[in-house]
Amino acid sequence: MSTSRAVPYHHGDLKAALLEAAAALLDEGGVAAVSLREAARRVGVTPAATYRHFADKEALLAALATQGFEAFSKAMQQAARKAPESFAAMGVAYVRFAVRHPGMFRLMFGPAVADRSRSPELQAAIAKSTQVFDQGLKMRGDAAGDAGLAALRAWALMHGLAMLSLDGMLPGYDAETLARALTKMPLPANKKVST
Amino acid sequence: MSTSRAVPYHHGDLKAALLEAAAALLDEGGVAAVSLREAARRVGVTPAATYRHFADKEALLAALATQGFEAFSKAMQQAARKAPESFAAMGVAYVRFAVRHPGMFRLMFGPAVADRSRSPELQAAIAKSTQVFDQGLKMRGDAAGDAGLAALRAWALMHGLAMLSLDGMLPGYDAETLARALTKMPLPANKKVST
Helix, strand or coil: CCCCCCCCCCCCCHHHHHHHHHHHHHHHHCHHHCCHHHHHHHHCCCHHHHCCCCCCHHHHHHHHHHHHHHHHHHHHHHHHHHCCCHHHHHHHHHHHHHHHCHHHHHHHHCCCCCCHHHCHHHHHHHHHHHHHHHHHHHHCCCCCCCHHHHHHHHHHHHHHHHHHHHCCCCCCCCHHHHHHHHHHCCCCCCCCCCC | CCCCCCCCCCCCCHHHHHHHHHHHHHHHHCHHHCCHHHHHHHHCCCHHHHCCCCCCHHHHHHHHHHHHHHHHHHHHHHHHHHCCCHHHHHHHHHHHHHHHCHHHHHHHHCCCCCCHHHCHHHHHHHHHHHHHHHHHHHHCCCCCCCHHHHHHHHHHHHHHHHHHHHCCCCCCCCHHHHHHHHHHCCCCCCCCCCC
16 A cells, blocks of 8 residues: 555654554554554654554554555546446456555455444545445446345455455466456346446 | 363363364454463363374364364255255355354454465365355356356355455345345356256
């Protein structure tokens, strides 16, 4: 999600500097490697200085996950714009994001942020991702019939593929190639597609 | 996967007693709660006594995951046998297993066992699960066309649904109901279905 070296903090936006340092820690060692103390050390401030911006580690993780979902939405949107087959492109973008940013992806969808409802920003970023995904699916015309169920199926499919890849259950396969193949398979004809 | 109280070890099979204690730890607190030392304490032997059976924590986790995949295969097989719609039943069994045994499911598919190839027993148990799943899918007649891809799609779909449920991304929904709905949606007609 970020460069892996933290930039020393000189001036200005301490919150952004802490987030950048935390994103680097996440990239390097996953959720377990993220701490307010270490982020503060890298930025060159005392741990106490961080509490003005983040009440606790979970608040820091929620802010990181928010940035993650924002980047995720952007990646899916750009993919859908470029390709004529927007759902396939978006599916590939979904899996690519997971494979390139495994620490962030696990943070976004995993149990590290125990209570997502504590952060309205995170909630909004998740809702935005869902909206981008649903939009891409609609462009394919598959959302007729039970639109909610069709969207959930597409989401579960890409998410399952991403997780199985990250967790080494598909050794020898390229996750993006699989995503392309799966999204290009015809989805069920949900009776009529009204345009 | 087991009762949540460990039975004190009196006689006989120390390896089985340690596995049972470790399964209880997994149920209670997830992968992080499992340790050879604590399993030994519950069974009433010294930590040193465990090393005859498990070289390290990863060996213990691999043995636990093996038992998990065996139980998982059995659950899917039983589900497929009972119902006429075997794939739907199997999909529900997949998600039900995840929801009822979250610690075990995360261990089986997650990163805790870093190198699955170290355990031939685990490899065999995973292969068996895959085989049961593929078999159930074939009974539906959807595996025509590219059978490997159709099986992967079904797997990714159920796995994604299980993970999204476990990770609280589908609040307010019952995972088994969703699994039933998704597996009953028509899968793509893969051109010809030859019987």
